[in-house]
């Protein structure tokens with residue numbers, strides 16, 4: 497018998513590894529039958545005949561209001577009996593789903609949020625993709641959706657980007673949002689683990705965000721996002737629908753996001769779909785600290801941006817450097833009262849939210865049940881340094897192992913004339929087939945071109 501630490505419900509790294517190993521043998525009590533793995537080399541490709549509209553003016557992108565997805569998406573069906581079917585890259589379009597599909601009733605859904613960046617050297621990059629694909633496996637395990645190889649998912653993301661990247665990322669400095677999603681599809685009411693599922697990846701245009709300071713509204717006493725033993729650490733749809741009512745109140749009152757508190761002690765956890773950081777002077781030692789909530793209780797999301805901020809700060813900010821005073825990097829529980837004290841004693845230097853969608857956003861104000869808390873500096877020194885370093889890595893100005901280049905053989909900066917679009921996409925796919933970076937994934941591509 498597997499040791500308790502390797503039980504899938506534990507979600508430890510060992511349990512997740514165990515879950516991958518078991519992914520082909522979990523169904524129907526069959527333990528010796530090999531089910532199909534997620535396999536990018538089986539990809540079938542259908543290029544669109546009606547390209548979607550690219551919005552060159554990023555201010556026209558109605559993020560959150562209009563569907564600004566790109567020309568293609570990738571779908572992969574899974575069934576308990578057969579495992580993963582051949583992935584399909586095809587024109588973006590609606591899903592055929594039974595009204596009794598599991599995800600529509602029991603929230604068997606999880607997702608990821610990543611970005612692809614067009615670098616200043618013309619290359620297309622994704623940021624620490626292995627962190628996102630591994631986290632997606634943790635999320636899917638938490639809600640009884642099937643396992644998959646994270647590196648196979650990464651490969652599929654790269655193939656989709658290589659197809660749509662040339663048209664949809666025409667200029668240095670722009671980016672696309674990447675949304676890998678997994679849903680339980682099997683049509684049968686009855687509360688049980690989904691017997692069918694579908695993985696899909698869509699890409700969407702995203703507005704270039706202007707430097708905007710965020711104002712946060714601390715969550716109400718009667719409202720909670722996550723709790724120990726729950727699923728706050730997983731990127732599952734079930735975490736977000738119920739939080740929209742609080743988000744709506746925040747917007748109506750002139751704030752940008754909710755700062756989620758936990759427990760009567762008002763522990764500070766995270767802000768909207770971002771992790772939350774403060775820079776303050778420690779009450780006892782007077783030393784400058786970069787502080788964020790710990791992952792221990794599994795009530796906050798293990799953000800890739802959060803990790804990257806912590807790692808960069810440990811690497812580059814813990815020794816004094818000219819004007820920049822060294823700081824300590826601390827993951828620990830702290831409360832709203834600690835924040836209020838720090839602000840009153842003039843020790844609260846900076847605050848920011850960190851996540852893929854809205855990157856590093858400086859926080860200029862937090863409202864907590866009648867009190868306003870202001871960090872001393874909006875767009876502070878440490879916030880600015882961390883933001884600049886991350887941006888340089890994402891856009892290829894600093895060469896770094898976190899930024900993974902996605903090869904696109906057909907990319908040209910001026911390839912955007914509308915009537916050439918389809919031919920260019922077809923040509924790009926042909927060249928991708930010859931690109932060693934995409935073998936073996938595309939060796940057996942059956943392009944209907």
Ligand SMILES: *Cc1c(COP(=O)(O)O)cnc(C)c1O
Pocket residue numbers: 609731766768769770771797798799800801802850851852853
């Ligand atoms: C996605 C998300 C984050 C940020 O994670 P990143 O990997 O940095 O994008 C933080 N908190 C919540 C609740 C999230 O959904």
